[in-house]
Amino acid sequence: MNKARTSPRHRHQSSRTSGHERQASLISAATSLFAAKGFTGTTTKQIAKAAGVSEALLFKHFPSKHALYTAILAEKAQYSELREAVEEATNKRDDERLFTLLASYRIKKCADPTMLRLLLFSALEGHELSTMFFQQQYRVFHDLLAGYIRRRIEDGAFRPVDPVLAAKAFLGIILHHRLLHDILGLPMRLSHEALVVEYVSLFLSGLIRQSPDS
Amino acid sequence: MNKARTSPRHRHQSSRTSGHERQASLISAATSLFAAKGFTGTTTKQIAKAAGVSEALLFKHFPSKHALYTAILAEKAQYSELREAVEEATNKRDDERLFTLLASYRIKKCADPTMLRLLLFSALEGHELSTMFFQQQYRVFHDLLAGYIRRRIEDGAFRPVDPVLAAKAFLGIILHHRLLHDILGLPMRLSHEALVVEYVSLFLSGLIRQSPDS
DNA sequence: ATGGTGAGTAAGTATTCACTCACTAGTGAA
DNA sequence: TTCACTAGTGAGTGAATACTTACTCACCAT
Secondary structure (H helix, E strand, O other), rough: OOOOOOOOOOOOOOOOOOEEEEEEEEHHHHHHHHHOOOOOOOOHHHHHHHOOOOOHHHHOOOOOHHHHHHHHHHHHHOOOHHHHHHHHHHOOHHHHHHHHHHHHHHHHHHHOOOOHHHHHHHOOOOOOHHHHHHHHHHHHHHHHHHHHHHHHHHHOOOOOOHHHHHHHHHHHHHHHHHHHHOOOOOOOOOOOHHHHHHHHHHHHOOOOOOOOOO | OOOOOOOOOOOOOOOOHHHHHHHHHHHHHHHHHHHHHOOOOOHHHHHHHHHHHOOHHHHHHOOOOHHHHHHHHHHOOOOOOOHHHHHHHHHHOOHHEEEEEEEHHHHHHHOHHHHHHHHHHHHHHHOOOOHHHHHHHHHHHHHHHHHHHHHHHHHHHHHEOOOHHHHHHHHHHHHHHHHHHHHHOOOOOOHHHHHHHHHHHHHHHHHHHOOOOO
């Protein structure tokens, strides 16, 4: 792996990697392995191999396998993104847009179920950071949505339901969808767009035919 | 099953258990361990200890740890229950009753998240029977519900939504709830009954205030 | 009694696990 | 050049791991 350099002349690409880079590559390798096979299902040897280093080096960067896992959860827990778009829709009181945004964000991302798998594994395996990880990943949307629903109820636009429960229900629909298709691998019969439209309409309008309107 | 004493000195409690009983006790012990810690997280030693036998005996009954796991999934996959009640509601076209029944069945059972954990672990860990297991556990309700919704649409009682998607959405709401509270351990603010009522009403009537009716 | 059978186990085996240690080599500053 | 420092590793360590072997004992029909 070294390119062999005794000579002073430029070594393209230093033969040594900085500590931070190495740490990042270890985290990246470990993330996909932990997401694929869980904490107990992944060995430090596999992680080291995936990162292209010796197992010993892994332990130079992280005192234990567990610490590496914790570092991953802590790192991945923080991100926002999407906030602005959502908040704009929020202010405009554009129900359909807001719900569509949330749904399609979650559903489109299905290409990469890593985070979801990581979350589920950590919850099932009972890692101490799992709740925190969950909070960061879901609480954001949850609280935002619940707040929006509450306001729309005050507007008189929504029925007087429990906003927290309603938010949970909507996120549940989306999560369940991802569970079935991204994790269990069931085939999807419809396009993403059609799915999102249908789910949003279902949630906003309910199932019962309200009036023979029009 | 024999207690039977030929020997002079009574030995407390039959010294031997029948093969089937032992097999059952191994399966029972293994089920809770696999549900708690997953396949890779559980060792054959732990299972044997929980069943109160030697590790060697486990391998007399099951050729491998994997085979034991498979036997569990295959066994737990088959059960019906609840069918009659649901089918009655189905025939009566009693929407609220049917949905309430489904929801409360799932939610009340929260006391024992074993099956759900087993299901999720098997899905995440990629066991070959996970899909089958899932089919048996969920497909029943899913198909039943989808069929019912389809009929009610034909009746003109429900809006013309996609019945399969609608069924999925409702089950998603319930599953998500269990995920949050049974697996992640988040506290519940409402009673089971209130929750079920709210979820059902939400799903049936939707969120948007339809008309200033009555 | 006796011999066949199935329940049961103690004590392995080979391998893999997370983790260490003793050590080499590249690098930048003095 | 030297030297301190850090990136990096091969070759371990003891403890588990899944699974085996060779054996003992209880029971029962002959």
